[in-house]
Amino acid sequence: MRRAWRIAAALLxxxxxxxxxxxxxxxxxxxxxxxxxxxxxxxxxxxxxxxTTEPMIFWDPSDGFSNEIIxxxxxYETLLRYDPSTNSFIKVLATDYxxxxxxLTWTFTLRKGVKFHTGKTMTSADVKASFERTIQHGKGAAYxxxxxxxxxxxxxxxxxxxxxxxxxxxxxxxxxxxAYVFDTDVLKKNGDDWFNQHHEAGTGPYMLKSWxxxxxxxxxxxxxxxxxxKTNQFDTVxxxxxxxxxxxxxxxxxxxxxxxxxxxYEQLQALQNDPNVEIVKTNSWQNLLAFFNTKKKPxxxxxxxxxxxxxxxxQSVIDDVMHGMATQARGPVPAGxxxxxxxxxxxxxxxxxxxxxxxxxxxxxxxKLTLTYTSGDENERRxxxxxxxxxxxxxxTLDIQAMPWDPQWQLAKATDPQKxxxxxxxxxxxxxxxxxxxxxxxxxxxxxxxxxxxxxxxPDFDKLIDDANRISATDRSQAxxxxxxxQEILVRDAPAVFIYDQSYVRPIRKSFGGYVDNxxxxxxxxxxxxxxx
Amino acid sequence: MAAYIARRLLLxxxxxxxxxxxxxxxxxxxxxxxxxxxxxxxxxxxxxxxARVELGLDxxxxxxxxxxxxxxxxxxxxxxxxxxxxxxxxxxxFLPASLELTVAGMALAVILGIPxxxxxxxxxxxxxxxxxxxxxxxGVSMPTFWLAMILQLVFFKQLHLLPLSGxxxxxxxxxxxxxxxxxxxxxxxxxxxxWPVFKDALAHLILPAVTLAAYPLGLIVRMLRxxxxxxxxxxxxxxxxxxxxxxxxxxxxxxLKNAIAPTxxxxxxxxxxxxxxxxxxxxxxxxxxLGNYAAEAVITNxxxxxxxxxxxxxxxxVALNLLVDVVQALLDPRIRTGVAS
Numbered sequence: 115m116r117r118a119w120r121i122a123a124a125l126l127x128x129x130x131x132x133x134x135x136x137x138x139x140x141x142x143x144x145x146x147x148x149x150x151x152x153x154x155x156x157x158x159x160x161x162x163x164x165x166t167t168e169p170m171i172f173w174d175p176s177d178g179f180s181n182e183i184i185x186x187x188x189x190y191e192t193l194l195r196y197d198p199s200t201n202s203f204i205k206v207l208a209t210d211y212x213x214x215x216x217x218l219t220w221t222f223t224l225r226k227g228v229k230f231h232t233g234k235t236m237t238s239a240d241v242k243a244s245f246e247r248t249i250q251h252g253k254g255a256a257y258x259x260x261x262x263x264x265x266x267x268x269x270x271x272x273x274x275x276x277x278x279x280x281x282x283x284x285x286x287x288x289x290x291x292x293a294y295v296f297d298t299d300v301l302k303k304n305g306d307d308w309f310n311q312h313h314e315a316g317t318g319p320y321m322l323k324s325w326x327x328x329x330x331x332x333x334x335x336x337x338x339x340x341x342x343x344k345t346n347q348f349d350t351v352x353x354x355x356x357x358x359x360x361x362x363x364x365x366x367x368x369x370x371x372x373x374x375x376x377x378x379y380e381q382l383q384a385l386q387n388d389p390n391v392e393i394v395k396t397n398s399w400q401n402l403l404a405f406f407n408t409k410k411k412p413x414x415x416x417x418x419x420x421x422x423x424x425x426x427x428x429q430s431v432i433d434d435v436m437h438g439m440a441t442q443a444r445g446p447v448p449a450g451x452x453x454x455x456x457x458x459x460x461x462x463x464x465x466x467x468x469x470x471x472x473x474x475x476x477x478x479x480x481x482k483l484t485l486t487y488t489s490g491d492e493n494e495r496r497x498x499x500x501x502x503x504x505x506x507x508x509x510x511t512l513d514i515q516a517m518p519w520d521p522q523w524q525l526a527k528a529t530d531p532q533k534x535x536x537x538x539x540x541x542x543x544x545x546x547x548x549x550x551x552x553x554x555x556x557x558x559x560x561x562x563x564x565x566x567x568x569x570x571x572x573p574d575f576d577k578l579i580d581d582a583n584r585i586s587a588t589d590r591s592q593a594x595x596x597x598x599x600x601q602e603i604l605v606r607d608a609p610a611v612f613i614y615d616q617s618y619v620r621p622i623r624k625s626f627g628g629y630v631d632n633x634x635x636x637x638x639x640x641x642x643x644x645x646x647x
Numbered sequence: 648m649a650a651y652i653a654r655r656l657l658l659x660x661x662x663x664x665x666x667x668x669x670x671x672x673x674x675x676x677x678x679x680x681x682x683x684x685x686x687x688x689x690x691x692x693x694x695x696x697x698a699r700v701e702l703g704l705d706x707x708x709x710x711x712x713x714x715x716x717x718x719x720x721x722x723x724x725x726x727x728x729x730x731x732x733x734x735x736x737x738x739x740x741f742l743p744a745s746l747e748l749t750v751a752g753m754a755l756a757v758i759l760g761i762p763x764x765x766x767x768x769x770x771x772x773x774x775x776x777x778x779x780x781x782x783x784x785x786g787v788s789m790p791t792f793w794l795a796m797i798l799q800l801v802f803f804k805q806l807h808l809l810p811l812s813g814x815x816x817x818x819x820x821x822x823x824x825x826x827x828x829x830x831x832x833x834x835x836x837x838x839x840x841x842w843p844v845f846k847d848a849l850a851h852l853i854l855p856a857v858t859l860a861a862y863p864l865g866l867i868v869r870m871l872r873x874x875x876x877x878x879x880x881x882x883x884x885x886x887x888x889x890x891x892x893x894x895x896x897x898x899x900x901x902x903l904k905n906a907i908a909p910t911x912x913x914x915x916x917x918x919x920x921x922x923x924x925x926x927x928x929x930x931x932x933x934x935x936x937l938g939n940y941a942a943e944a945v946i947t948n949x950x951x952x953x954x955x956x957x958x959x960x961x962x963x964x965v966a967l968n969l970l971v972d973v974v975q976a977l978l979d980p981r982i983r984t985g986v987a988s
Contacts, residue, residue, distance in 0.1 A: 160818065171731060172687070179687040257691055310731070323821070327732065327740045328935040330817040352817050357939070358931050360796060361812045364804060368811065490946075520679030520948050545689060555689065562692040 159349040159646070161626065163639055164356040164371040169331050172254065174309040175294040175316065176247050179254030179545075183290045185331055185353055187638045189231075190294035190316035193222055193241070193273075193287040196547045196634045198450055203284055207236070207295055207317065208273075217280035217587035222287070224271040229338045230297040231314065231321040238267035243298040245275075255291035255545045282548065282587040289546035290635045319642035320351055330354045333641075346627075346645040363621075366391060372626040375637050376619070378492075379437040385621050396631035397450045398618045400543040401443050402497070403556070404485070404611040405568040407538075409531035412477050419608040421471035423461040425508055426611050427500045435496040439619050443612035445601040446542070446552045450615075450633060452590065453549025453582075455598040459605050461612075465507060472508060479509025483536040486525065489516035494539050497613065512537075527563045538567050541616075547634045549597050550583040557604060568609035575603045652973065659965035663958065667719070670957045671712050674950035681728045684947055702728075715954070724958070725951035729943060734955035737940060742959065743830025744814055745936035748928070749921045751833075751852050752859030757914065760864045761903075764871025764910075769898055771876055779868055786865030795858045795931040802854060810851050812933035819847045855932040859925055863917045870910045878906040908975055915967040923960055 165184065172178040175190050193208040210223040228236040242265040249259050261281035266274040275283055287293050297315040301308055309315075314322045319341060320333035333351040335343060354371070356362045363381045365371040367388055377385070385391045406413045406422065413419055428442045447454045483505075487494035495516065502512040515535075517525070528534045542565075544551035555564075558579065559571040582596035605612075618631050628644040682699040683690065690698075699705050703714060718725060724734035767779040802809040810816065815832050823843045828835050833852060836845030878884065879902050887897045926938030937956060944952035 162817075168730065171729075173731075179689065252697075253694065254687060255689070257694075326935070327730065327737065328939065329814070332817060332821060350818075350821075354813075354817065356812070356933050358812075358933060361799070361931060361933050364799065364811050368803070370811065518679065518946055518948070520681075520684060521677070523683065524678045524680055560692075564692040564695075565689070 160352060161348040161641055161644060162352045162354060162371045163373050164354050164362045164365055165375045166357060168328055168355050169353045170325060173312055175296050176251045177253040179291050184638050187290060187635055188320040188333055188641050189314045189318040189322060190296060191318050192293045194284060196285060196288040198547060198634050201452060203288060211284060218277045220275040220283040222273045224273065225340060226271060228317050228340045230317050231336055232297045232300055234297055234299060236317055237270040238273045240297060241273045241295050242267050244295045247298055248292050258286055258289055258292055258545055280584050280587045285547050291545055328355055348641055351641045366621055369623060373620060373622045373629065373639055377621060382619060382621060390624055391621050392624050394620045394622055394631060396618045396633060398616050399448045399451050399633045400541050401448045401615045402541050402613040404613060405538045406609055407534055407536050407569065408609050409569045410536060412475060413536060415475045416607055417471045417475040418477055421468040423608045423611050424464045424468040425504050427463055427504050430500055431497050432614060435493055436614060439617045440614035443615050445605055445612055446556060447549040448615040451547060451549060453594055453597040455601055458601050468508060482511045482513060484513045484515060485537040486515050486517050486522045486535045487539040488519045488522055526567045531569060543636055550579060553579045553600060557609060570609035572603060572607060575600050655969050662965060663961045666957060666961050670954055674953045675708055677948055679948040681950060684728050724955040727949050727952045729947045729949040734951050738955055738959055741935060741937045741940045744934060745922050747831040747833060748855055748859060748934060748936060749918060751856035753863060753918050755856055755860035756863035756867055760867030761871060764868040765875055765898060765903060767868060767872045768875030768879060783865035783868040786861040789861060791858055792927045792931050794861055795928055798854045798858060809854055814851055814934060815848050819844055855928055855934055858928050859921060866913060867910055870913060874906040874909055875902060878902045904978060911971050911974060915971040919960060919964040919967050922963060923956060
């Protein structure tokens with residue numbers, strides 16, 4: 115018996131020894147982080163970005179339409195980059211461009227001496243081949259290239275786009291999706307599927323070093339980058355998926371991450387007192403909407419939809435759910451994006467008015483409505499709960515149903531409108547800096563239901579936004595006027611509650627310099643612009 | 648014995664085949680459109696329709712199943728709807744991480760649990776027994792994610808002893824390249840004599856392994872204690888003691904052999920369960936394992952991934968159960984001869 119006890123003791127000692135050995139080994143990890151606390155993640159030359167989900171879904175620059183834009187925008191480049199803060203374009207692979215007066219011909223002059231990571235020098239033929247391949251693939255956001263009829267290359271550094279109809283090519287070529295320029299020659303050698311085997315062939319400042327699924331994507335600087343390099347820029351960039359928010363927060367505090375894509379409010383509060391952490395807040399172009407099923411009684415009556423819009427607790431949602439990290443939406447086009455109208459009518463909570471409208475529409479207390487939201491989204495859930503409480507005061511019961519997005523969307527697309535939900539909550543963000551993305555996708559009449567989940571159909575509205583889109587390339591102020599008119603119709607018809615425009619709130623290390631959030635490129639950190647302070 | 652194993656193997660195959668039918672049916676009947684997930688957010692209706700044809704989802708369900716089974720027989724698990732990677736490659740990436748964690752956690756639980764359970768039984772009612780009861784009940788009832796976070800707070804934040812999360816520091820394999828042999832950083836580091844990788848991987852493994860071990864450790868101690876107490880009260884033990892055998896021989900050689908059978912079964916089941924059941928631990932420690940992958944697959948209705956993980960885990964269950972049954976048959980001749988006790 116004594117022996118047994120002695121064996122147990124020996125094993126315990128062994129375990130302690132093992133732990134001791136481990137702690138010795140972690141000298142570089144744990145202890146190192148402490149030493150680097152003031153400096154930033156890993157070392158001065160490495161930047162770490164902790165993101166919530168897998169950073170690489172699509173590898174093909176033609177097809178990408180997901181989280182990979184963070185990495186893609188560091189490995190690949192576009193002809194132009196849009197800067198919404200100044201409403202202007204940053205010249206990237208193009209140094210100059212002009213449009214014909216009818217906006218049907220767009221001529222881009224290319225930057226000289228740009229090298230691909232493959233070693234080849236970029237010419238107009240590569241630009242043409244890249245766009246043609248993306249169009250031919252027809253995947254992801256390739257539909258934004260629909261206006262392109264043909265592409266000419268009069269010389270090595272000139273690309274001419276001929277369009278089928280007028281379109282804002284300057285905005286289109288600066289899209290974070292479907293507008294990358296890449297070396298197509300490597301595909302001739304290695305096959306069209308080469309990118310999907312985890313390769314890249316861009317011109318960007320960083321190139322792929324290694325990737326492990328659900329682990330880390332490591333990028334290293336491209337020595338021949340056309341922009342050149344300064345000593346305090348990062349040699350290595352690590353983009354790491356970290357799901358757990360407390361882990362993300364601790365990484366940031368310990369200096370093992372320089373920037374984090376998002377954290378819940380409680381943790382942001384806790385970080386506010388950390389002397390090494392700074393919180394950067396920017397308006398995003400992502401907004402939250404609640405769509406009414408306009409094909410189902412009683413929501414087919416505009417008065418009922420208006421009443422429900424008046425019965426929405428806007429202020430309490432901003433204050434209590436979003437803790438000020440959002441602003442009440444004014445129509446479907448978010449603030450900061452051109453086409454947003456500062457004078458557009460905005461519903462405010464007014465239960466009296468709501469009651470009157472419901473009376474007029476003949477809606478009696480006892481009405482039951484079903485609302486679906488995407489399960490796991492705490493913000494959506496809390497918004498729905500607050501709304502439910504307000505509606506209860508009007509005698510309306512809101513039945514809140516959490517569903518994963520796929521079934522939620524599936525239900526919304528059910529063939530019989532009566533079988534669909536009454537109200538659906540969803541976010542939208544644009545494929546490129548264009549209000550048409552919001553207005554067309556969510557509210558233009560649809561043959562087959564896709565994202566117009568209010569099933570809204572108004573020919574006047576359709577015509578206004580289609581016209582605005584057509585002239586937006588040549589006469590943007592006229593286009594804005596038409597978009598404003600269209601949004602007035604929309605707000606009056608109230609096919610949805612325009613809840614809030616979300617803010618991006620990014621905690622970053624103070625030693626991480628040069629970081630600016632650009633809402634046209636959601637969640638993207640352009641690491642070339644950042645440096646170690 | 649060979650006939651016994653062959654019979655069990657055949658039965659295992661039938662179980663796995665049945666599981667593919669049920670899982671396929673459930674995954675494909677559940678609402679959600681894999682084609683829409685495949686093309687990514689904000690896709691047009693045409694793109695989704697095209698993807699449906701591309702993925703063969705426009706065919707009747709039984710055709711889809713037959714096609715899947717055909718692929719499966721060729722060792723092809725299909726392509727994940729969510730990650731766009733071949734499911735086999737995904738599993739090859741995540742399984743070693745899960746095995747590493749599960750083996751380490753279970754080893755810890757077994758190495759500590761067996762002597763503790765035996766000791767507690769041998770000294771039932773004494774302070775050691777009370778202490779183990781307290782810790783094992785704690786281990787079984789403590790929520791794993793809570794334990795994980797407490798360990799992180801203590802060992803990372805306060806003591807700076809162990810790393811926060813991940814399998815290895817991202818920079819370590821870049822600075823000290825390691826050739827994947829087994830897929831486990833710990834083993835590969837050891838096999839290649841790559842000490843920085845080995846040490847870093849070990850440091851990263853400790854907290855998740857301890858967290859994982861807590862539950863099975865408690866379970867093993869409690870189960871073994873009660874079956875040992877029962878066994879130690881048997882006549883043959885008294886006879887052995889009377890015959891003057893050393894206490895260690897009586898307890899470990901005669902009593903433990905008879906008392907361990909139920910604990911073995913539980914250990915095997917816990918092991919297989921832990922492969923995908925550890926997603927809370929994986930999530931907190933950011934451990935890129937199969938549990939997280941399976942959870943994501945279920946949430947996004949990624950049916951090829953769900954099928955792939957189910958098959959792999961089912962194979963593990965069948966294999967482990969077989970192993971345990973063989974071990975028990977070796978320990979207890981009544982099982983292999985089919986004579987009732």
